[in-house]
Structures are given as C-alpha cells and as structure tokens.
Amino acid sequence: MKIATWNVNSIKARLPNILEWLHDSSPDVVLLQETKTVDEGFPAMEIGDMGYNIALHGQKTYNGVAILSKYPIEDVERGLPGNDDDDQARYIEALIASPDPIRVASIYVPMGTEVGSEKFAYKLNFLNWVITRFETIFASGEAAVMGGDYNITPDDDDVYDPEKLHETVLCSTIERKKLRTMMNIGYTDAFRTFNTAGHQYSWWDYRAGAWNKDNGLRIDHLLLTPAAADRLSASGIDRDPRAKEKASDHTPVWCLIDDA
DNA sequence: ATGGTAGTCTCACTA
Numbered sequence: 001m002k003i004a005t006w007n008v009n010s011i012k013a014r015l016p017n018i019l020e021w022l023h024d025s026s027p028d029v030v031l032l033q034e035t036k037t038v039d040e041g042f043p044a045m046e047i048g049d050m051g052y053n054i055a056l057h058g059q060k061t062y063n064g065v066a067i068l069s070k071y072p073i074e075d076v077e078r079g080l081p082g083n084d085d086d087d088q089a090r091y092i093e094a095l096i097a098s099p100d101p102i103r104v105a106s107i108y109v110p111m112g113t114e115v116g117s118e119k120f121a122y123k124l125n126f127l128n129w130v131i132t133r134f135e136t137i138f139a140s141g142e143a144a145v146m147g148g149d150y151n152i153t154p155d156d157d158d159v160y161d162p163e164k165l166h167e168t169v170l171c172s173t174i175e176r177k178k179l180r181t182m183m184n185i186g187y188t189d190a191f192r193t194f195n196t197a198g199h200q201y202s203w204w205d206y207r208a209g210a211w212n213k214d215n216g217l218r219i220d221h222l223l224l225t226p227a228a229a230d231r232l233s234a235s236g237i238d239r240d241p242r243a244k245e246k247a248s249d250h251t252p253v254w255c256l257i258d259d260a
Numbered sequence: 261a262t263g264g265t266a267g268t269c270t271c272a273c274t275a
C-alpha cells in the first residue's frame with residue numbers, strides 16, 4: 001500500500017496538479033494539508049471520480065486537512081482528541097479498512113512564525129497534544145502512519161543552510177526536541193529509513209528562487225508505529241509536482257507498506 | 261532588519 005502526505009496549499013488552486021499526480025503516482029492513501037476550504041467547497045466529485053473515498057476536516061481560508069483512500073475510511077476523528085478548544089482544522093485521523101487495516105492521520109502542525117512568539121507557543125502546545133495522541137496510538141499496538149507537515153526539520157542535514165537558519169523557526173532546538181520526543185515513543189521516520197543522504201527536501205519557499213537553487217527544508221514526515229514500520233518496504237520524496245506550473249511550495253512524501 | 265511569492269470571500273494576513 002502506497003501512502004503519501006502532501007501540503008497542497010489550497011486544494012482549489014492545486015486541483016489540476018493534484019489530479020495529474022493522483023493519476024501518475026496512484027497512491028492508495030493520501031494525507032492532505034492546507035486544503036484552505038470548508039468541506040462544502042472541497043472538489044469531492046473530481047477526486048471521487050479518480051477512485052478515492054474522502055474524509056474532510058476543513059475550514060475557511062486557512063488550514064484544513066483531508067484523507068483520500070482507495071479503501072473505505074472508517075472511525076474518522078476530526079481534531080486532536082482532548083484539544084477541544086482548538087478551532088483550527090489541523091488534524092484528522094481515520095482507520096483505512098484495507099485487508100490489513102491501518103490507522104492514518106493527516107497533521108498540519110502550526111508553522112510558529114518566529115521562535116518565542118505567541119504563535120510559536122501555540123505550535124509547542126499543539127505538539128504536546130500530538131505527543132499525547134502518539135502515546136495513545138503507540139500503546140494500542142496497531143499499525144499507524146502519522147503523516148503531515150510537521151513544520152520541523154529533524155536535523156541540520158535537513159536544512160539547505162543550517163548556519164543561516166541556526167535556531168530560527170522550523171530549525172530550533174526546542175522544536176526538534178518535540179519531534180525527538182515523538183520518535184522516542186517508538187515511531188520511525190519512513191523517509192530516513194531508506195534515504196541516509198542529507199539535504200533532501202520536501203518544501204521550498206516560493207521566494208528568492210529557492211526551488212531553482214534547491215534551497216529547501218525537509219519538514220514533511222511519515223512517522224510509523226512499530227507494527228507499520230515492520231511492513232515498511234520503501235519511502236521517498238516525489239519532486240516532480242514541485243517543478244510544475246502553479247506548484248505547491250511542498251511536494252509529496254510517500255512510503256510503501258507491505259501486506260501483513 | 262529585510263526582501264522575495266503565493267493564496268485567500270484581500271487592500272491584510274498567513275505561510
């Protein structure tokens with residue numbers, strides 16, 4: 001089963017690119033972030049026609065997450081359990097009812113704007129709720145793929161210019177510690193398992209010719225419970241969508257989960 | 261300390 005995560009930066013603006021990518025790469029499950037629309041505005045017919053079931057947790061203008069699946073989608077959870085006061089649509093989780101069922105989540109971690117800012121505090125608080133959820137799912141023992149835009153570079157190897165960006169947002173020690181805490185529960189970074197070379201990115205700023213200079217960051221991740229990691233056979237970053245006209249600033253990260 | 265670009269019920273805000 002091929003599972004991918006992609007921050008599309010508006011499902012409406014990106015629809016032709018997304019349909020083309022679904023056709024070309026044929027993922028079984030897609031975890032989308034920054035759909036930027038209420039559920040009524042989601043292009044469900046066009047994507048449904050490609051053979052996908054859809055679960056949505058959208059909002060107007062900002063945020064918005066979704067799960068697409070060629071298999072039935074069950075037990076949909078919208079928002080992080082326990083974090084009920086959060087009105088930002090940044091988390092959706094569900095069970096993919098394939099022959100070997102697998103839990104998935106699409107997570108859009110707040111960017112945080114600047115280290116020490118109010119938005120940065122919101123980011124750290126959000127991450128604490130993610131950690132709590134990760135602990136619960138880990139304890140269940142089930143196979144799970146927690147994918148999304150984490151807005152954190154795990155290491156300096158994941159940064160085009162670590163000196164320039166030292167201790168800035170997306171690269172700070174405090175954020176990386178939160179990500180380490182998640183990993184130390186017992187989750188596996190699917191991409192790193194098969195790609196040990198550094199400086200392979202999933203996001204490039206629209207500005208300053210970042211894509212052409214390969215000035216990117218690796219901030220989109222697929223984190224797997226042991227039961228999922230045991231079945232992991234490949235993972236990669238699909239750079240093609242970032243090179244297209246009207247591209248998102250992020251590109252898909254994918255993994256293959258073998259049958260149990 | 262600033263600029264660069266893209267998206268959105270826009271002329272401001274978020275990323």
